[in-house]
Amino acid sequence: GGKIPIRWTAPEAIAYRKFSSASDAWSYGIVMWEVMSYGERPYWEMSNQDVILSIEEGYRLPAPMGCPASLHQLMLHCWQKERNHRPKFSDIVSFLDKLIRNPSTLHTLVEDVLV
Template sequence: LSDMSYVHRDLAARNILVNSNLVCKVSDFGLSRVLEDDPEAAYTTRGGKIPIRWTAPEAIAYRKFTTASDVWSYGIVMWEVVSYGERPYWEMSNQDVIKAIDEGYRLPAPMDCPVVLHQLMLDCWEKGRSDRPKFGQIVTILDKLIRNPASLRELANSSVGREDPPTPEFSVSTVDDWLETIKMGQYKENFSSAGYVSLDSILYISVSELTKMGVTLAGHQKKILSSVQSLQTQGTHVHV
């Protein structure tokens, strides 16, 4: 699309269609525009809503959209995929997102994300649009990674979460507190309704039990089970 001088302006996981053979197609061209036959061409809009969490800072500030701003959005799509559908920037307001990005904040690596993939995301999120990779370069990088799976073995240490404390489980005394600490507070009622009312009761919870109670996102399951494993290992330090 970029080679054909199209700027999409709304690249997001919600706009990617996937068939049974895992072939992906970009959809929803409602905001797309054709640019001049110039790699530095930009489309400037005077109004309309902007998907803040997926949009490059210069596009938010000056409403100037380019292929480079689509590259920024592609980096967010990568993050969405690797985090199993997490909401970019979680519960932050749009204004908080804009401020954080301007101050240099970037989304951390999702849980079990290969270092090289997170680095590619960070490259897509360079503040200067000329410093971001071109889509042709991104395709080349991903092709090399596919051909060399060993390069994906090194995982980033960061897990999904904006500012997770180093040992959050040690200071909690209830299931609700624990869920809030690991930023899974939206599942309080699910755990309570399923009878998990004490920290002891969750120590041997399984994936199937999480699924039954409504925790179906794989990324959320992995985050919860990882924390449960920490509770098991450091059980003597937990206030139960």
């Protein structure tokens, strides 16, 4: 097997090589964070080992500056420890579609995020 990109990979994929649409949702949340932070490196200068330990202890990346709470909430949903608690891509698409169709809801949808 090849190397795993630790910063973008779900905990179960790192620990057990269990890759699924749920681990893809985790990665999607990280990429979304990168986009909203204008290309910052996820977990900044932390070592891969520190990233793994921090995530296990419950740490999640904070909202990038200026990132609407509803989008950070979506990221946090993607980063749920239990993979079956993460959103399905159909739910992510539906949520983002609502935002695109009605941008004024960007700041009010926090409660509606993939409940």
